[in-house]
Amino acid sequence: GFDNLGALGQPSVIGGTAQIDTAQLVSGGDSTSSLLLDGNSDYIRWEHEAALSMGSNPVTMHTYFRANASGQMMLAAKNHHPGSQRSWFLQKTAGDLINFVTYESASVQGLNITGTTVINNAQDYHIAVVRKTNGDWIIFLDGVEEVAATTPTGDVYEGGSEMYVGAYYPGGGTALWWNGWIDRFVLDIGHATWEAPFTPPTGNVAAAADESLLTWDAFGDRVYEVTTEGTTGVCAEVPDPIVDNTTTQGTAVLTTRHSFMRFAEVSTIGSDPRRFFAVTELTPNAGDTITG
DSSP: OOOOOOBTTBOOEEETTOEEESSOOTTOTTOOOEEEEESSSOEEEEOOOGGGOOBTSOEEEEEEEEESSOSOEEEEEEEETTTTEEEEEEEEOTTSOEEEEEESSSSOEEEEEEOOSOOOTTOEEEEEEEEOTTSOEEEEETTEEEEEEEOOSSOBOOOSOOEEESOSBGGGTBOOOOEEEEEEEEEEETOOOOSSOOOOOOTTOOOOTTOOEEEGGGGTSOOEEEEETTOOSOSOSSOOSSTTOEEEETTEEEEEEETTTTEEEEEEETTOSSOOEEEEEOSSSTTOEEEO
16 A cells, blocks of 8 residues: 655655545555546655665665556656756656666766556556666566666766656656556665566565565555564564664564665574564554564
8 A cells, every 4th residue: 555655754745636545456465545646736755865866776666556648657756857966767658658767967867768568548557677786777567577687877876856756846847747546666775676577566465474575565665563473572663774784683683675665674583584573553553463
């Protein structure tokens, strides 16, 4: 679902009439909501922070979406054109193809890659843009390679732009509003989640119990209190916000992947490599418990 819109320790700004829609669930599984944008005034915005800088790091940006209209529309962007604050943008083009662009300086593009699959209206898709550990960029559509690994000419320019979901830059006269739904938008800087074809995650369901990767997005992009077998009390209400730093309590060791969507990897839980944990939802419905 798309229930918690806060990130980076700062509140998000909701523009226009952006709303949580419980009728159209584009990520499947047990998802309970999606973000609905009307195509003329809606967006979610976060102010610039250094933690949003992709630089030369591995990156995973992925989301579910469903378009209500044909033509050019912006899924997400950190690309304030006035003042030369360009960094990157992810859009559906005028020809209804997926396009991802990065800048290596304030005005010079470092990467411009476009898919070949025509995006249909009223159809659910999962898109993943990944910078692999070797530095190449790749795009997956519904878990299938859409754009082959491409080597950029340079790092992604940080700039000072805000980051938008559902718009390009409303304040500069070029909004390119998204018309449709966006669900489970995740930006993980420092971790290449997928480097080969995969099955997209669905809903708010945790990964299988024999996997060691615990990601907050697997539970709906919300904040959770986590406990593990053999620990006493909270393991990590919010992990250390510094990428690659660890938080330890009891037998659990959590490594922060990116505080934006609160990724963490369980590397040790006692002597058993499998993870055992109970997740108590703190928002939006305190007290609900998911066990995995």
